Amino acid sequence: GKGLGDYSRLWFGDEAESQDPVTFWEDLHDDRDGIPDRRIFQTCMLFARDLPGDGRELLLAIEQESEDHDVSFEIMLGIPLEAGEFKA
Template sequence: MFSKLFGRKDTAPASALPAIRNVTLGRTVWLDTLAWRRLGDDLRFPLDRDTLEITAQGLVDLKDGGFVHRFYTDDDVMFQAVSDDREGQRVNDITVFVPWDSAYPGGRADRDAWGKRLRARAFTGPGLPEYQRLWFGDEAESQEPVTFWEDLHDDRDGIPDRRIFQTCMLFGRDLPGEGRELLLAIEQENEDRTEVSFEIMIGVPLGVGEFRA
């Protein structure tokens, strides 16, 4: 998914790539599969293994004091940590997402229709149940999605290999045992805005004791 959008090398940032609880580019992450298997048979989250080999790393500066740290496998499984600091010392949310569907728009009408889905109270699709909007709550009929740039790294030299602009919204649904399954719907564009794709990822939250690296 993300590896399809190409960018450039740029000036190295002030510090090296951060490691989030030992998770960083080049490491292996071991997951406790009970984190999602305990959620029941209705789960759509499709991950069928307990190890992730991290081959790319992303960083998002949310510009409000928060940062999103992303770690990718070759098949685009995404281990994500949200923190209050760039170095990831104050992590407050950890999730693993797996690609569900990817599509390319045929024109402006397709992009407008996708944007309407991102702004809606609920999201569904072929083979999926209904997920309710989590960001900003579901009280409003329509809510503008979140936008940001993500710097992607394929090696540890600290220089972004490409940048991706993303417009996205997070949805979720409650499961038995106080569990929750997440759906991240994304419109992503490469740096010069010439390539666009629509992505759906299904995820589950992780506790700090449910992974190690």
Template sequence: MFDRLFGRKPVATEPGLSAIRNVTIGRTVVLDPLAWRRFGGALLFPFDSDTLQIVAQGLVALDDGGFIHRFYTDDDVMFQAVTNDRAGQDVTDVTLFAPWDSKYPSGPFERPKWRDRLSARTFTDEGLPEYSRAWFGPEAEKQQPVTFWEDLHDDRDGIVDRRIFQTCMLFGRDIEGDGAELLLAIDQENEAGEVSFEIMLGMALELGEFRA
């Protein structure tokens, strides 16, 4: 249905690399800026543009059979789609995230402390208000974060260029105008064993708020 609305045919890709609503490496995603500007200054989401040039693509296979498709720009803005199928025909959720902060642990005790923050009911950081846990609900005092491997591609040959293991939790806060701002807190480790702590802010998108 979405392809018919925009009068486009599905883009051809190499085997193993999906195009989600025509979004893939080498494509430009055009966003409706009203998606976030309608909230005025309520959003801290550090992004104010209407185009994304996709230079890398990631895929996560979830334990429940679903898939996360991620599309990255040069400055690490992440366009993300959750689907029920690997090919990406059945899209259930679309979000846009931009980097807020990145830290590298300087000692062995920092990582357990960071994991505790990911497990807590609420999350905050310097310069940020309080966000409540969005995954699993806020009822439990502690909740184990989600873990997965992400396969990353730098081109469309279908060959995985690198893999990153991630432990993450999604938080959110309500904002004026019946909206919400999302916070994704991540503990990530590459195949070389290098660890970083990432905070990304974002928001949900409707299917009609972007095109490629």
């Protein structure tokens, strides 16, 4: 059978041949006092590939750096959901 295709960058579309990753600070809270206990600098990009049939698989690649400069990497796989697929 036909194998799955390659991932391509999903964010920013095809108008730019290359694109810098998205970066932001995440405030992490260990309790509910409203004061961030630590912060992590995130650098990420979203990729996608078509699945057989009508589906699409997403891949979020993330580099995380703590304020102490500890660096880790994560990859998250998933599928896109429409708002109507969530139940209250």
